[in-house]
Amino acid sequence: MAKRIGLSLGFTLIEMAIVLVVVGLIVSGGIIAVAPVLQGAKVSETGGRLDRLVDRI
Numbered sequence: 001m002a003k004r005i006g007l008s009l010g011f012t013l014i015e016m017a018i019v020l021v022v023v024g025l026i027v028s029g030g031i032i033a034v035a036p037v038l039q040g041a042k043v044s045e046t047g048g049r050l051d052r053l054v055d056r057i
Contacts, residue, residue: 011019
């Protein structure tokens with residue numbers, strides 16, 4: 001049997017798990033950063049709808 005020295009084919013399970021953890025941290029940070037912006041947009045949209053409703057009354 002020939003031995004393969006210094007040749008790596010593919011990724012190990014630990015490397016894949018580390019990549020998934022890093023990607024998860026990046027995505028969760030993005031969600032945390034975007035959440036206040038989305039909340040502000042909802043408040044603004046609701047205010048606009050109330051203004052239109054008051055104008056119609």
